[in-house]
Structures are given as structure tokens and as C-alpha cells.
Amino acid sequence: MSEKYPLSALQQSYILGKLGYSDDYTGCHTYTEFEFGKELNLNIEKVNQIWNQLLINHPVLRLALDENGRQYIKEYEEYKFTKSLDLKSTRERLANKIYSLDEYPLYTITYTELSDSTIFHFSIDSLIVDAYSAKTLFDEMYSAYHGGKITSENQSYFEWYSSWKERSNKQQEKYWANKLSHLDLSNNPLQFKNPSNDNTRYRKSFEFDGNSTKQLIQYCNDKGMLLTALITYAFARVMLNRLKVDRLNIVNTLANRNPVLGKSVNCIGPLTNTEIIEVTSELSIDKISDDLYRDLENSEIELSEKIQNYNGNVYLPFVITVNTDSKSNLDKYKVFEVSQTPNVELENIISVIDGKLIWELNYSRRFFSHEETDDLLSDLKTQMYNFLRSKNIDKEKKMTKR
Structure with missing residues (x-):
């Protein structure tokens, strides 16, 4: 188990809705659907393998909270995509999903096979990535699928977080x-x-x-x-x-x-x-x-x-x-x-x-x-x-x- 850190002020604000401290009971969360036509012959197993490589290269995707609300990185475990049987019910279930504080992982990836296409459902809690980070992940998945290399971080989130917290700017x-x-x-x-x-x-x-x-x-x-x-x-x-x-x-x-x-x-x-x-x-x-x-x-x-x-x-x-x-x-x-x-x-x-x-x-x-x-x-x-x-x-x- 990795070293544990307190939540940043930003992360603390994200969980207020989950804890019921707000009348707006919701999480801070993004849900995205991608549709790939059958003519693309999408290799789902290959996409799944690429995601697991991202889990290794970007440890923050393995972020979890302990019983005291401190964050840490869990050891890598393989994540297996699941097949969803119904597009509408999956969207209803994931589009406004609220991840509980003890839930792991803080994302869900599933897919629905239609007659002429495959829909990928991607749900992720903003507690672990912002919108720009999600875009970066999507681009890395696309690049790796077409033969590119997955980028290695030159600084992990916790390394950046630790150095950032040490800075003090009175001005x-x-x-x-x-x-x-x-x-x-x-x-x-x-x-x-x-x-x-x-x-x-x-x-x-x-x-x-x-x-x-x-x-x-x-x-x-x-x-x-x-x-x-x-x-x-x-x-x-x-x-x-x-x-x-x-x-x-x-x-x-x-x-x-x-x-x-x-x-x-x-x-x-x-x-x-x-x-x-x-x-x-x-x-x-x-x-x-x-x-x-x-x-x-x-x-x-x-x-x-x-x-x-x-x-x-x-x-x-x-x-x-x-x-x-x-x-x-x-x-x-x-x-x-x-x-x-x-x-x-x-x-x-x-x-x-x-x-x-x-x-x-x-x-x-x-x-x-x-x-x-x-x-x-x-x-x-x-x-x-x-x-x-x-x-x-x-x-x-x-x-x-x-």
C-alpha cells in the first residue's frame, strides 16, 4: 500500500454532495459515450489491455480512500471491461452515477453491442481526474490502439501534490x-x-x-x-x-x-x-x-x-x-x-x-x-x-x- 495523503481542498469540495452536506445530492463526475461502427472491427480485448497499461502508467487511476478519508494508491489489479445488454438502462445507471467514498475503482467502463455498432460507456469520478486529464487518457488510448506508445508520467499526481503543498505564496x-x-x-x-x-x-x-x-x-x-x-x-x-x-x-x-x-x-x-x-x-x-x-x-x-x-x-x-x-x-x-x-x-x-x-x-x-x-x-x-x-x-x- 502506498503512502496516504489528506484530500486536497479541491477534492474535499467534490465530496460534499456525496456526504449530504449539500441539498444537491450528487457527485463530481463525467460520463461519456463513444460509438464505433462495425466496419471498424473494434478489438475490445485490445482496448481493455491498453486501459490496464494506463492503470500502471498513471497510478492516480488506482486512487482509493481509507476509512478516515485519506487517499492512497492501491496495488495494480487487472480491470476487465463488462458487456452491457441495454443502452438506455446503462446510460440511466451511469450518466449521473454517485460513487460512494469506499467504492473502488472510481470509474466504470462497459460496452453495449448494437446491430451496427459498439457503444463504449465511460464513467469517472472527478476525485481522480479533471476534464483535461480525461481528454489525455482518451488520446493515449487512441494512440496506443493505432500503434503509438503510452506516455509515462514525469511526475505522479502525489509527487506534484506534495511539492505543491509545500509552496507558500503569501502575496x-x-x-x-x-x-x-x-x-x-x-x-x-x-x-x-x-x-x-x-x-x-x-x-x-x-x-x-x-x-x-x-x-x-x-x-x-x-x-x-x-x-x-x-x-x-x-x-x-x-x-x-x-x-x-x-x-x-x-x-x-x-x-x-x-x-x-x-x-x-x-x-x-x-x-x-x-x-x-x-x-x-x-x-x-x-x-x-x-x-x-x-x-x-x-x-x-x-x-x-x-x-x-x-x-x-x-x-x-x-x-x-x-x-x-x-x-x-x-x-x-x-x-x-x-x-x-x-x-x-x-x-x-x-x-x-x-x-x-x-x-x-x-x-x-x-x-x-x-x-x-x-x-x-x-x-x-x-x-x-x-x-x-x-x-x-x-x-x-x-x-x-x-
Whole structure:
């Protein structure tokens, strides 16, 4: 048995829903389905062997919790894929699965054979990997299946975790203490819509055309701003109007993975860090961008640690995750995906795949009906196109003046 470690502040926040400390009884979890046509002659046994090699190369996949809630790495044991008999029941069972604290392993891989294809079901608890790590695992599986080598980590999760915990940055602690002192995190702008208290998460999305995506990214590059700033601005404008409030707190994730992890480190694990930004009706896109950059410069402290000393309840129902480096070799086979995080009622996942911006919403019906979510997606899409149209008009005016 390996050495035991306490859960990080991030991991502790993930298990609150499981322990019943939240009215949102759910885990922090991602479920993905991949479909492979029969013409591909998929070798399931080979895929199973590759997964077992990943278990050896990435020990965090063997993470378990003891009776005192301390994490450790179990000895390698072969994992055998199981065959599922029914697609619908398997999806219902795994899409919003809540892994118990004493459960091992913290993932499930099964497959369903249909008449013309095979569906792979992949369920994994965020206690052991973040979204970027899951993408890395999928890419390694694809590469190994086609003759590539599985990457060996140059630093394990626990090695990184130990060195990271030893660092102390008083300047960043002061930065966040000052920022949080000016934020009201206790205000929840949402009202319950579903009396059944349904904790299930659902996902809907829209896609930008390639030309518009290219213009949006070029605008951000020309302005020297993160795409996250533009997305946050559009989301804030829509939500402030829909909720009839004058300010919102929004959590941003993934844009800061490198500052937290380090560009030179190849590591799988629950590594995502997050920032909090307050948006108001008067806030400009340039101000949002400046705030995000300042947060990134102070991003070696986990969100959970930032708010541990906050005096009062904390409500952070809105999350934005922007990942322009999100393309995976398995994307073309992905047919269904959903994720959930306790008390995150509306999670925006923005990816750029094959030159197209895809905006996905994971939502809880406790606060958002299916119809409302459709309207919200429509408003977000309109807001983005209106923004792009206004910038093109400004550009035409400048050219005319010349």
C-alpha cells in the first residue's frame, strides 16, 4: 500500500454532495459515450489491455480512500471491461452515477453491442481526474490502439501534490483575501423551479460556424485578451438580464491549468484550479479580461482554499470552462456526454473543435427547465452573433473614415 495523503481542498469540495452536506445530492463526475461502427472491427480485448497499461502508467487511476478519508494508491489489479445488454438502462445507471467514498475503482467502463455498432460507456469520478486529464487518457488510448506508445508520467499526481503543498505564496493569499472581502458570495440569484428536487444533470448545446469562430478568436488575439473574457461577457449580459439582477459571481476554470501544474509536467489527476469573477451590468469586456489576467497571475491557490475562511454561506451556481485546446482524436466517435458538480446549477463548457466553437450547457432542472435552457442557449447564441456583428460594423466605419 502506498503512502496516504489528506484530500486536497479541491477534492474535499467534490465530496460534499456525496456526504449530504449539500441539498444537491450528487457527485463530481463525467460520463461519456463513444460509438464505433462495425466496419471498424473494434478489438475490445485490445482496448481493455491498453486501459490496464494506463492503470500502471498513471497510478492516480488506482486512487482509493481509507476509512478516515485519506487517499492512497492501491496495488495494480487487472480491470476487465463488462458487456452491457441495454443502452438506455446503462446510460440511466451511469450518466449521473454517485460513487460512494469506499467504492473502488472510481470509474466504470462497459460496452453495449448494437446491430451496427459498439457503444463504449465511460464513467469517472472527478476525485481522480479533471476534464483535461480525461481528454489525455482518451488520446493515449487512441494512440496506443493505432500503434503509438503510452506516455509515462514525469511526475505522479502525489509527487506534484506534495511539492505543491509545500509552496507558500503569501502575496497570492493576500490578493485573494482582498478580492473576496469585496464579494458577496452568499447571494443566490436562482429560485427553485422543480419541486421534485431533481438532481440529475442534462446537457444541451449550440455550434458556431467556422467563419464566425475564426473572427471571434481573431478579435481576442488582436485585443490581447482571453476567449474566456468574451464568453464571460456574453454569459453575464444574458444572465443579468434574465435574472433581473445587477451583479453575478461566476467561476472560471481550466484556462489556468498551466500556472497550476507547470507546462513541463506531464501528469494525470484532479488538477483544475478556478477563479471567481464578479460581473455587473456596467462591466466592460476589457475590464473582465484584465480581471482574469490578474487572477491567473495569482492562480497557485485552489478555489476551495480561497473561500475556506469566507464568513457566510457560499453560492456559486455558475461555472464557465473554456478550452481552445480541447480537440481529441476520439471526438468524432463521441455521441453523448454529461457532467455534474455539487451546487453548480449551470455549467458552460466551451470548446473549439475542428475550427468551430461549441457551447454546451450542463444544467439542473432544480432551477432550469428544458424549455428555459433552450431559450437560454438561443439568447447566448444571439448575444455572440450580435457582438461579432457590432465589431464588424465598427471595423467598416473605421475603414470608411480612412
